[in-house]
Amino acid sequence: MTTLFCNANLLDVEHQCQILPNTSVLVDGDKIVSVSGDTKSADRVIDLQGAYLLPGLINLHVHLFGTGAPSKALSGGSLQKFLMAVLKTPLGAKIMDGIITKNVSAQLKSGTTTIRAVGDFCYSDVRIRDKIKAGKLLGPRMLVSGPAITVPGGHGDGNFARTGETVEELTAFVEQNVQAGVDWIKICVTGGVMDAKEIGHPGELKMNLEQTKAVCDRAHALGMRVASHTESEEGLEVALRGGVDTIEHGAAINDEMLELYRQNGSAMIITLSPCVPLSFLPPQVTKLDDKANVNTKIVGKGMVDGAKRAMREQIPLGLGTDAACPLCTQYNTWRELAYLSALCGMSPADAICTATLRNAQIAGIDAVTGSVTAGKAADLLVVGENPLEDLRALREPLYVMANGRLLEHPQQEKMEDMEKLLDSIDLESLDFSVDV
Numbered sequence: 001m002t003t004l005f006c007n008a009n010l011l012d013v014e015h016q017c018q019i020l021p022n023t024s025v026l027v028d029g030d031k032i033v034s035v036s037g038d039t040k041s042a043d044r045v046i047d048l049q050g051a052y053l054l055p056g057l058i059n060l061h062v063h064l065f066g067t068g069a070p071s072k073a074l075s076g077g078s079l080q081k082f083l084m085a086v087l088k089t090p091l092g093a094k095i096m097d098g099i100i101t102k103n104v105s106a107q108l109k110s111g112t113t114t115i116r117a118v119g120d121f122c123y124s125d126v127r128i129r130d131k132i133k134a135g136k137l138l139g140p141r142m143l144v145s146g147p148a149i150t151v152p153g154g155h156g157d158g159n160f161a162r163t164g165e166t167v168e169e170l171t172a173f174v175e176q177n178v179q180a181g182v183d184w185i186k187i188c189v190t191g192g193v194m195d196a197k198e199i200g201h202p203g204e205l206k207m208n209l210e211q212t213k214a215v216c217d218r219a220h221a222l223g224m225r226v227a228s229h230t231e232s233e234e235g236l237e238v239a240l241r242g243g244v245d246t247i248e249h250g251a252a253i254n255d256e257m258l259e260l261y262r263q264n265g266s267a268m269i270i271t272l273s274p275c276v277p278l279s280f281l282p283p284q285v286t287k288l289d290d291k292a293n294v295n296t297k298i299v300g301k302g303m304v305d306g307a308k309r310a311m312r313e314q315i316p317l318g319l320g321t322d323a324a325c326p327l328c329t330q331y332n333t334w335r336e337l338a339y340l341s342a343l344c345g346m347s348p349a350d351a352i353c354t355a356t357l358r359n360a361q362i363a364g365i366d367a368v369t370g371s372v373t374a375g376k377a378a379d380l381l382v383v384g385e386n387p388l389e390d391l392r393a394l395r396e397p398l399y400v401m402a403n404g405r406l407l408e409h410p411q412q413e414k415m416e417d418m419e420k421l422l423d424s425i426d427l428e429s430l431d432f433s434v435d436v
């Protein structure tokens with residue numbers, strides 16, 4: 001089956017999103033076969049009448065176990081323990097697979113054709129990835145980590161991570177995850193905003209250098225790369241010295257860390273999507289106390305500072321949404337681009353290149369996807385207005401194509417109240433500074 005998209009304004013992400021008018025893109029099966037100004041015949045012709053065609057978005061940091069609706073289910077205590085016990089049963093696994101199926105569909109309908117899931121329960125992410133790969137389910141391309149690996153009291157302990165202390169325990173988790181078929185290893189070098197004990201000290205160091213290095217070495221020996229939850233400068237140092245490949249969330253980068261980023265070839269993956277609403281929406285909405293609110297802002301400031309330096313110094317910078325976090329839905333990848341643009345001064349063109357080609361390069365899949373190029377997978381997104389003028393154009397796709405499978409006018413049910421709240425945040429006036 002061939003499909004021709006004609007009369008497209010193509011955003012060429014290989015050349016800073018230069019717009020190529022009146023372009024035709026021919027797709028055969030799951031591949032792009034030509035990108036040109038000529039009209040060709042095809043089994044199906046879609047006249048885009050000047051609509052904007054770009055590569056499908058890539059979201060490098062998601063969790064699939066939740067919708068983003070704030071919930072107390074994973075905040076510890078007996079409810080979390082009960083849920084974790086249920087998840088280990090066949091019925092629990094079935095329920096989780098159902099949740100994830102819905103969430104990957106939301107990602108796809110919103111124009112995200114590749115996701116990297118970095119911490120889910122009981123290999124549900126591996127199962128759904130395989131179903132999509134086998135063509136049994138329509139969904140985005142998935143890279144998955146299975147459960148994250150953490151230490152006692154670390155981020156994800158007791159919920160989406162497996163917890164170990166000795167080097168033997170931690171490296172055994174790496175081997176088990178690889179055996180289960182993961183694509184990445186996810187670790188948690190620091191704590192998170194919600195598990196911080198003190199005001200002013202989020203991102204407490206949890207994994208030491210010996211543990212971090214042992215996990216990275218074993219993963220690399222098995223041909224895997226390592227992503228680490230890292231939300232402070234002390235965590236960044238341990239993660240980079242340990243050999244982590246992608247620093248998730250991130251922190252400010254000093255001269256020494258800059259050198260380590262370069263030596264390792266590591267990348268930073270910014271995730272402003274939880275930080276912005278949790279920092280700037282009222283506490284009645286976020287349900288955060290003062291401590292958590294201040295700590296969120298500190299993490300946000302570290303990410304922004306780190307991203308700005310990464311941009312200046314050409315350290316690879318990718319993006320993800322941390323979907324499933326409170327107020328981070330599975331259909332708002334476009335907001336991360338808007339946040340990056342407003343808070344870090346990145347142009348919309350650069351934000352689109354980051355969410356497509358650069359994310360693909362960081363994930364090591366740029367030979368397969370990330371740009372509209374002959375020979376790559378047919379992962380496409382079509383929107384009505386020019387996203388270079390306003391990134392909100394990405395919000396309602398006209399068409400999404402994933403690996404050659406077409407969705408026309410995809411309708412995604414949204415949490416409208418949450419959308420209104422997120423829309424109410426004035427991105428031009430945000431400031432993460434706090435006095436502690």
Ligand SMILES: [Zn+2]
Nearest residue numbers: 061062063322
């Ligand atoms: Zn995360």
